[in-house]
Each structure stands twice: as structure tokens, then as C-alpha cells.
Amino acid sequence: xxxxxxxxxxxxxxxxxxxxxxxxxxxxxxxxxxxxxxxxxxxxxxxxxxxxxxxxxxxxxxxxxxxxxxxxxxxxxxxxxxxxxxxxxxxxxxxxxxxxxxxxxxxxxxxxxx
Numbered sequence: 001x002x003x004x005x006x007x008x009x010x011x012x013x014x015x016x017x018x019x020x021x022x023x024x025x026x027x028x029x030x031x032x033x034x035x036x037x038x039x040x041x042x043x044x045x046x047x048x049x050x051x052x053x054x055x056x057x058x059x060x061x062x063x064x065x066x067x068x069x070x071x072x073x074x075x076x077x078x079x080x081x082x083x084x085x086x087x088x089x090x091x092x093x094x095x096x097x098x099x100x101x102x103x104x105x106x107x108x109x110x111x112x113x114x
Contacts, residue, residue, distance in 0.1 A: 005031070038079060050083040 005027055012023035034052070037044055044052040059075040083091070 041077070046084075048084055048086045050081055050087055053080050053082070054078070055080060 009020060009023045009027050012018050012026060013020050016023070018026065034044060038052060038054055041054050043054070055078050057076050057078055060073050062071055062073040063069070064071055
């Protein structure tokens with residue numbers, strides 16, 4: 001099940017005590033600010049959460065997998081998200097990063113990937 005914008009509004013309403021309208025307005029303001037910043041091509045860095053980065057991709061030649069025909073893939077902007085070490089650790093069982101800010105392998109024999 002996915003969390004929706006309405007779920008975030010509900011959480012603000014319950015935990016902070018804002019009215020539902022105030023919570024909805026606040027959530028809309030935050031998302032509008034994020035969208036506007038990204039539309040301008042700027043990076044968003046949220047400490048303890050991650051980075052949103054807009055990258056420019058050049059046009060290139062691709063191939064239609066059904067026909068094998070070469071086609072040009074147009075230039076475009078793509079949005080990427082890179083989670084912080086803190087978020088990665090939380091998603092992977094609450095392991096805290098070390099003093100250097102990195103999550104270290106616990107020597108359990110796995111490959112250490114998140």
C-alpha cells in the first residue's frame with residue numbers, strides 16, 4: 001500500500017494538531033515549492049532524507065526492440081533521487097551510520113548492498 005498526499009495531511013492533522021485545511025495547505029505548499037525548484041533545474045537536498053537532482057540527457061540513437069529499427073531518442077531532463085545514508089539505514093532495519101556518516105557492513109557474509 002502506498003502513502004498518499006491525503007495520508008500525509010492526516011498525519012499532520014493527528015500529530016501536530018493543525019486543522020485539516022491547514023495541514024492540506026502546508027502539504028501543498030511544500031510540494032509546490034519542491035516542484036517549482038526542480039522545474040528550474042535546481043537540486044533539492046533534504047538532510048537525513050536525500051537529494052533530488054534534475055539531469056540533462058542528450059539526444060541519442062536507440063533501437064526499437066520489436067523491429068530493430070534505429071530511432072532517435074530526444075534530449076530530455078530526468079529526475080533522480082539519491083537517498084541519504086540515514087534513510088538507507090532506516091529502510092534496512094534501523095542500522096545507524098558510523099561516525100564517518102557511512103553505514104558499515106556488519107560482517108554477516110552478505111554483499112553489503114542496500
